[in-house]
Amino acid sequence: xxxxxxxxxxxxxxxxxxxxxxxxxxxxxxxxxxxxxxxxxxxxxxxxxxxxxxxxxxxxxxxxxxxxxxxxxxxxxxxxxxxxxxxxxxxxxxxxxxxxxxxxxxxxxxxxxxxxxxxxxxxxxxxxxxxxxxxxxxxxxxxxxxxxxxxxxxxxxxxxxxxxxxxxxxxxxxxxxxxxxxxxxxxxxxxxxxxxxxxxxxxxxxxxxxxxxxxxxxxxxxxxxxxxxxxxxxxxxxxxxxxxxxxxxxxxxxxxxxxxxxxxxxxxxxxxxxxxxxxxxxxxxxxxxxxxxxxxxxxxxxxxxxxxxxxxxxxxxxxxxxxxxxxxxxxxxxxxxxxxxxxxxxxxxxxxxxxxxxxxxxxxxxxxxxxxxxxxxxxxxxxxxxxxxxxxxxxxxxxxxxxxxxxxxxxxxxxxxxxxx
Ligand SMILES: [Zn+2]
Numbered sequence: 001x002x003x004x005x006x007x008x009x010x011x012x013x014x015x016x017x018x019x020x021x022x023x024x025x026x027x028x029x030x031x032x033x034x035x036x037x038x039x040x041x042x043x044x045x046x047x048x049x050x051x052x053x054x055x056x057x058x059x060x061x062x063x064x065x066x067x068x069x070x071x072x073x074x075x076x077x078x079x080x081x082x083x084x085x086x087x088x089x090x091x092x093x094x095x096x097x098x099x100x101x102x103x104x105x106x107x108x109x110x111x112x113x114x115x116x117x118x119x120x121x122x123x124x125x126x127x128x129x130x131x132x133x134x135x136x137x138x139x140x141x142x143x144x145x146x147x148x149x150x151x152x153x154x155x156x157x158x159x160x161x162x163x164x165x166x167x168x169x170x171x172x173x174x175x176x177x178x179x180x181x182x183x184x185x186x187x188x189x190x191x192x193x194x195x196x197x198x199x200x201x202x203x204x205x206x207x208x209x210x211x212x213x214x215x216x217x218x219x220x221x222x223x224x225x226x227x228x229x230x231x232x233x234x235x236x237x238x239x240x241x242x243x244x245x246x247x248x249x250x251x252x253x254x255x256x257x258x259x260x261x262x263x264x265x266x267x268x269x270x271x272x273x274x275x276x277x278x279x280x281x282x283x284x285x286x287x288x289x290x291x292x293x294x295x296x297x298x299x300x301x302x303x304x305x306x307x308x309x310x311x312x313x314x315x316x317x318x319x320x321x322x323x324x325x326x327x328x329x330x331x332x333x334x335x336x337x338x339x340x341x342x343x344x345x346x347x348x349x350x351x352x353x354x355x356x357x358x359x360x361x362x363x364x365x366x367x368x369x370x371x372x373x374x375x376x377x378x379x380x381x382x383x384x385x386x387x388x389x390x391x392x393x394x395x396x397x398x399x400x401x402x403x404x405x406x407x408x409x410x411x412x413x414x415x416x417x418x419x420x421x
């Protein structure tokens with residue numbers, strides 16, 4: 001039944017890396033029994049000639065591990081994690097075509113955890129629709145569901161969430177780079193040799209010292225709602241509005257939109273190509289991706305004050321992880337004022353703030369707080385947050401942030417050595 005097996009270079013490199021790289025557990029993982037084997041998913045095509053139906057994973061961010069025929073026009077796909085232990089975020093993405101138009105059923109299941117995402121479909125890989133109950137039934141077990149779709153010669157993408165691939169983020173980044181005040185540079189390479197890019201948005205007039213904020217995203221491959229919020233957030237900072245213009249006169253933005261290209265390319269559930277959760281590596285520095293971004297952050301010290309750091313992710317619901325207000329900070333009261341500004345704009349939809357009482361977890365936001373003493377945030381976007389509201393929240397978050405940064409800058413804060421809780 002399997003008629004083609006083509007392994008793209010990045011996947012092949014992943015297979016080689018799996019053989020040659022030992023699994024390095026993070027502090028959190030070290031507490032449990034980690035399985036060292038890291039499973040790459042070769043890009044494949046499965047052709048079911050009895051039904052004239054073909055499935056494939058010949059694209060970036062694709063992932064299914066098994067595809068079989070159950071009965072006439074009825075198929076089963078299974079997704080497995082890259083290694084264990086791992087968070088329950090079973091990613092899947094595949095394409096399906098049929099020689100003639102027909103309706104098929106696809107049983108989707110994942111190994112050892114609950115199916116988390118409501119599947120999305122797209123005919124171009126760009127515009128997505130979430131499946132309603134007529135097309136997707138979750139169950140009967142928590143790890144399975146059944147999709148019913150009309151298929152035909154035009155390829156149909158089916159994915160756990162909207163795919164925001166490396167190519168899509170690079171196209172957006174290269175578009176942004178055309179602005180006269182934006183530069184884009186490769187700052188390092190991933191475990192598999194993929195470039196990691198930094199964008200700098202810097203319209204601060206020549207001769208004036210810029211103030212900086214840092215923005216990163218996609219340490220965790222399936223967290224594409226976080227990427228959606230990131231794009232809107234940045235587009236609000238570069239908009240032609242009086243507020244954004246005032247912001248850009250004083251502040252520059254250092255942005256790394258894709259920290260984990262290997263994980264995103266491979267359709268990983270959580271980890272990088274070494275099987276490590278990168279957002280537990282800040283302070284351990286066992287991975288090239290986190291070391292690369294760390295070095296860029298530290299190099300800002302010589303250029304201007306670093307005011308704020310934000311890291312975009314996805315979770316079950318919207319939320320902001322921040323420091324408690326009573327912790328020492330270079331900018332006391334900043335986070336509370338920022339959230340209040342969002343609440344003024346969206347009184348019923350402000351994400352819930354959670355104060356992080358464990359500064360030792362090796363996340364980017366904890367590290368940036370300890371390293372620079374600045375307010376930091378992990379910005380979580382809900383898996384099922386209405387996509388229009390997602391945009392409204394990201395806009396409000398960016399607008400309120402610009403207001404508070406300008407207010408803080410006006411007080412001419414003294415950036416001393418880091419303050420530790
Ligand atoms: Zn995450």
